[in-house]
Amino acid sequence: MTPKLSLRQLSKVYPGSEVAAVDRIDLDVQPGETLALLGSSGCGKSTTLNMIVGLEQPSSGDIQIDGQSIVATPAGKRNVGLVFQDYAVFTSMSVRQNLAFGLSVKGRPKAEIARAVAETAELLGMRDKLDARAQDLGGSELQRVAIGRTLVTRPSLLLLDEPLSNLETAARLAMRRELRRLQKEIGLTIVYVTHDQIEALSLADRIAVMSAGKIRQVEAATRIMDNPAHVFVASFLGDPPMTLIRGKVGGGVFRADGFALPLGDIPEGIVTLGLRPQALRLVAPGEGALTGRLSQVEPRGAEAALTLDCAGKAIRLLVPAQTRPVPGETCGLSIPEGALVAFDGDTNLRLPGAPHVAEAAR
Ligand SMILES: Nc1ncnc2c1ncn2[C@@H]1O[C@H](COP(=O)(O)OP(=O)(O)OP(=O)(O)O)[C@@H](O)[C@H]1O
Numbered sequence: 001m002t003p004k005l006s007l008r009q010l011s012k013v014y015p016g017s018e019v020a021a022v023d024r025i026d027l028d029v030q031p032g033e034t035l036a037l038l039g040s041s042g043c044g045k046s047t048t049l050n051m052i053v054g055l056e057q058p059s060s061g062d063i064q065i066d067g068q069s070i071v072a073t074p075a076g077k078r079n080v081g082l083v084f085q086d087y088a089v090f091t092s093m094s095v096r097q098n099l100a101f102g103l104s105v106k107g108r109p110k111a112e113i114a115r116a117v118a119e120t121a122e123l124l125g126m127r128d129k130l131d132a133r134a135q136d137l138g139g140s141e142l143q144r145v146a147i148g149r150t151l152v153t154r155p156s157l158l159l160l161d162e163p164l165s166n167l168e169t170a171a172r173l174a175m176r177r178e179l180r181r182l183q184k185e186i187g188l189t190i191v192y193v194t195h196d197q198i199e200a201l202s203l204a205d206r207i208a209v210m211s212a213g214k215i216r217q218v219e220a221a222t223r224i225m226d227n228p229a230h231v232f233v234a235s236f237l238g239d240p241p242m243t244l245i246r247g248k249v250g251g252g253v254f255r256a257d258g259f260a261l262p263l264g265d266i267p268e269g270i271v272t273l274g275l276r277p278q279a280l281r282l283v284a285p286g287e288g289a290l291t292g293r294l295s296q297v298e299p300r301g302a303e304a305a306l307t308l309d310c311a312g313k314a315i316r317l318l319v320p321a322q323t324r325p326v327p328g329e330t331c332g333l334s335i336p337e338g339a340l341v342a343f344d345g346d347t348n349l350r351l352p353g354a355p356h357v358a359e360a361a362r
Contacts, residue, residue, distance in 0.1 A: 003028040010061035023213035036204035081155030091135040140171035231348040240316040259311040262358035270345025279339035280317040288332035
């Protein structure tokens, strides 16, 4: 199947800047797929979207829609819709006028505009609001109109740049469901930019994690949390994220300053060791692979997020609330099979194998 969108070695270096805002990224988005571009502020998400829509010119690389390069196509002719977090809605106009705007500007016949507006309003569940003035609408309705203004032109690709970040929690959850429904109903292909991992995990089929202008990993939303391919992904995903400790493996022991852990199935040399918070278990002092002092206990309803200080390293874990951990307590830490991952100290990429605590130390 030809991807709906392909980015090939796409880069952007802004004039006067020495670093690339987007650095040779490759990405395929399949027809009907929702892909989230996830990363913290400044990692290059908006620059990527702006190049796809045509607001920024790439420094190098190619952008293809349905297998055809669009780099030389002017923004207005790309058939790509873009919705920002700031609702692009004319507040003095009615909903109907807002929805009709894009097609009117293109000089489409009146009957066609009326039909498209009616269809879009139906899709958005806004038929009874068509004559309302936009200034009388609430935040989520405004954002729905903004999305509608884009959908009415039937874009082959919809780009959403943090579209829900101005909404309150309840409206945001409702809009998430709405977007998911719209996407399935009309088979839209969506690229969704966000810094919010919960949003990415709940909306997207696949997630592309970006940092420093690079895509670190593209993975199914259902798999990425447990299968980080890069140190950055492990540090960014999860709440709490994995504990990452950089150290050296020699003679079957991982050492970092005063911290030591005998490990199997791990190569010698510099590695970053990742400990999954959900997989670790609190045990009696003296039992388990490590002993430490509980420095932080953060109740979270049915669970509690803990920080255990073990030989100068703050290790985070998530336990059932019934465990009733007490701050200051000395505890043992059990590290079961599957609780560890290791990353190459040079490339930061995940190492093959399943590192585990050596039998004698368990
Ligand atoms: N017009 C511009 N001129 C120069 N540098 C820019 C320009 N726009 C963005 N940058 C820089 O490019 C890098 C990537 O910015 P970009 O806005 O794409 O990131 P982002 O992930 O979308 O962040 P945010 O969520 O804050 O918008 C940043 O270092 C930013 O300062």
